[in-house]
Amino acid sequence: MTSALMDLSASARGGDAAPVVLAAAATGLVDFIGAQGGDVDSIFGNSGIAPDMAGAPTLKVKLASYCRLFEEAARQIGGDRREAGNFGLWFGQQFQPRDLGMWGYAAISAPNLGVALDNLVRLFHYHQESSGMRMVRGHDGMMRLEYQIYASEIVERRQDAELSLGMFANVIRECCGPRWAPLEVHFEHPRPALWKEHEAAFDAPVYFSQPTNALVFRPELLERGMPGSDLQLMTMMRTCLESLGSHRSGDEGLVERVKTAIRVSLPNGYPALERIAQDLRLSPGSIQRELAAAGLTYKDAVETTRQSLARMYLDQHQLPLTEIALLLGYSELSAFTRAFTRWTGVSPRAYRKQAH
Incomplete structure (x- = not known):
């Protein structure tokens, strides 16, 4: 049994709606199939996905079709009559975090690896x-980054x-260098025929028929700084991804738009009303009237946004308090502490x- 360090990030759609995945996860797939000598039209056609959908940053495709796409590619490329090849293994090894779109950028722009992986977990759904x-964290003290599809x-x-x-x-290699290797790799599926390729790809022992898929690594890596740290970009990517996932009817109220603009601007310091109005192409007076109708002042909107973000950031135990203060628009840690x-x-x- 392991003790949870980060919250489980999961999502299951209600009713009969099919689960989806952002098409950014297939960035570069058309070219990769072509480079392997595969038939792009046949593979995509048999999977029910159009080739031009692959890599679209905000487009969603059915998760079942996405998985079928890679299974079909493995059957046609490098496999035999008995078993599919390792197409997914090698596609993943060359896939760069930036190709994951907003989700990937939210990770690589984090201040350290712990926050980067926490962003992946928290934004995964x-x-x-x-x-x-x-x-x-396991009983042996080692960290496990686990992943599993729930759709039966x-x-x-x-x-x-x-x-x-x-x-x-590759997100971890972005921080630790291209030669980084996990201590162990676990897969829930049985050992395939070409399993030695897996150990070569990860440069680590690989175990199959495990309870879940996981990378095992040393906890001290979580403190390492990310070379592309950019707090403003991280905040923007998180906000954009959350906004994309939160749309229901395609419309949102002005109050939520104001709070979103405040959230994006906070890493640059206290967001003046005039600046937010300019970002939203509105007058300061119209923003104040709309907030007043909701029983809020502009100062209230900033404060409530800061409060909700503060609790979320404090739950990320790898994020230093000084970084949290900056993310919330405070120039000094003491000002954040008082607030x-x-x-x-x-x-x-x-x-x-x-909380811990």
Whole structure:
């Protein structure tokens, strides 16, 4: 049994709606199939996906069709009559985090690897539905980044598991260098015929028929800084991804638009009303009237946004308090500490200890 370090990120659609995944996860697939000598039209046609859909950053495709796409490619490329090849394994190894679109950028722009992986976990349900991802610490003290599809109707999922762990490994390599290797790799599917390729690809022992898919690595890596750290970009990507996943009717109220604009602007300091009005192409007076109708002042909107973000950031234990202060638009940690104590009655440090 393992103890949870990060919250489980999962999503299951209600009713009969089929789970989906952002098409960004197939970025570069058409060219990769072509380079392997595969028939692009046949593979995509048999999977029910148009080739021009692959890689679209905001387009969603059915998760079952996405998994079928890679299974079909594995059958046609490098496989034989008995068993499919390792197409997903090698596609994942060359897949770069930036190709994951907003989800990938939210990770590589984080201040350190711990926050990068936490962003992957927390934002995963916006990227892919009916699936779970989490980071846990085992009894041996090692970290496990776990991934699994929950949709029982998707039976063929081996290629997806192998490409997904390859993608996640490359997020860690973005921080630790291209020669980084996990301590172990676990897959839930049985050992395939060409299993030695898996150990060569990950440069690590690989175990099959496991309870879930996972990368195992040392916990001290979580403290390492990300070379592409950009707090403003991280905030923007998180906000955009959450906005994309939250749309229901295609319309949102002005109050939520104002709060979203505030959230994006906070890493640059306190967001002046005039600046937010300019970003939204509205007058300051119209924003104030709309907020007043909702029983809020502009200062209230900033404060409530800061409060909700503060609690979320404090739950990310790898994110230093000084970084949280900057993300919330405070120039000094002391200013954030005073504000948080006023909101909750406890300091940020005490709140984090209580939550942990």
